[in-house]
Amino acid sequence: MTPTKEALLDVESDRTDTGGDDGPPVLRLREVSRHYGGIRAVNEVSFDVAQGERRAVIGPNGAGKTTLFKMISREEPTTKGSVEFLGHDITRTPAHRVARLGLSRTYQITRVFPSLSVLENVVLACQGLRRGSFQMFNSAMGRKSIVDQAEEAIDTVGLRRGAKTPASELGHGEQRQLELGIALAQEPKLLLLDEPAAGLSAAERGLMRDLVRGLPPEMTVLLIEHDMELALGLADYVTCLHNGSQVAEGTPDEIRNNERVRDIYLGQGD
């Protein structure tokens, strides 16, 4: 179940420290590489993401962040290296199986279902992980447990009023909220957010930041963000990529003060 925002805040105050878990990592990347011919889009990236961790992947344009995400969600083959998710080696697993293991993602460029209503969009997300998506003779919008689950996710991202609106008629900011709602409705163990605030106004960015902050603390979140302040504000831990290679790793403060990161990233002026 995706708790409402108030409930989330409660849970957060109960748990004093989630970072100290010594359980096995939710995600483990080992020298993951993606080569296009001679171009090394991603080159030997390795890191672990612990349960409940909020990790940001930052880096300038073309650093290979989105390609890395696609390899984790298995939408793109891995040239070299291995990806482990919850102890399973998923380097060769089909994308839909990875999704069923508990991995959801959002896209940098909104990928909602335009002529379906907001509710249908989210119901589609919920039924994808359940048995019965091949059922032909009962109503998709009549399966109560799924519709309830979908409505909760819609509440969480604040789209309750427009649940019947077709997604194509939402504003850009609302489409980004729906984008997140689709992924959240699946109650993932690992959530990949590819620039959740892409193209949002300052006010909308604030809303998105609050949404990501309000995610259940046990949910592991890996996030790409171009906006350095937003990324550093949300993450416990940051990995910086440059030209496909990992150049720095550390807490937001360490990254802020890292010479190389400054040179290659902040120096360019975003």
Place this chain on the structure above:
Amino acid sequence: MRNLTIGKWLSLASVAAVAIALPYIVPSFFVNMATQMLFLGLFALSINLIAGYAGMVTLGQAGVLGIAGYGIAIAYSRLDFSLGVSALLAILSTIVVAAFFGLLLVRATGVYFLMITLAQGMVVWGVAQRFTVLTGGDNGLRGISRPPFATEYWAYYYFSLLVVAVCVFLIFRIVRSPFGLSLKGIREAETRMPALGYDVRRIKLLAFVVSGTFAGVAGLLLVMYNNFFSPPSVYVKASAEGLLMSILGGVGTITGAFVGSGVFVFVTNYVSGFIERWPTLLGLIFVLTILFAPDGIVGSWQRLVWAPLLRRFGDAEAAELIEIEAGGGGLLTGGEAKGVRPDPETDSVTSVTPESTAERQSRQ
């Protein structure tokens, strides 16, 4: 919402009343036209199921229909099975062949999908044409009778009406089912489906088999209607006509298939008696539809007449639902491109430029 429901039930009831009363009102010529409209409509609907709901446009559906057509003809007139058993065998072989065709298709999308369906249809046609021992070649197969209780034109009309009504009911349930929603998902944003846990190939394969089965039923009705089956029925022209009927009526709608087949049958059977160049007329109708009513006749009707009418009666919500439905899959307006941009190969800067911010704010 209430107006919408009442309106739908009223129109359904009046269509049913007219359909049942038809043989008592009009002469046999028109009843036969209505019979053709029914099975051609079912054929168009089977195409619509994959093209309109799942975004997979096919040009080989007549080949699938042909498996059922030749299946029943061969089983009945060459192998001397009873009509019922022949029909059953025909449907089973359609399912098997559709599954085989589907396996070859599920990896392809867009124009590649279209080309493979075209090739498959032509293979069936080629076999029908050349494998004369089995299919009779150009001469076709004769001697398939109608069911003994439906030999009269009006009885066969009622028989077709019943079969088609059952199929329409099933398709109506399917497009609203979880499976139907998955099909729409594939149509709207196929690339997102795997990440949501959907095995897109399996869904497409199943969709192709289900659609093929309905095409097979339409094929059985066609054979028994003509008492004859020959290669032109499986040719690419027949596939294209089916696709055009479903576009003419409105892709992504159920009634559209029958409106489309109705116009088609009316022009080919009736208007052709007055206008020698009726194929030109048919072509003109298709071109004008695509130019001025890309949602088809039913889609445009819903958008231009039905939705404003509901608004006038103060039911804006129902009107909006109708308009979404009328939009269909955007089969003609670019399919997946609608509202969703292609995925860039690498990261691209999406910094907020002043213009785009202003634009967005004005939209909200």
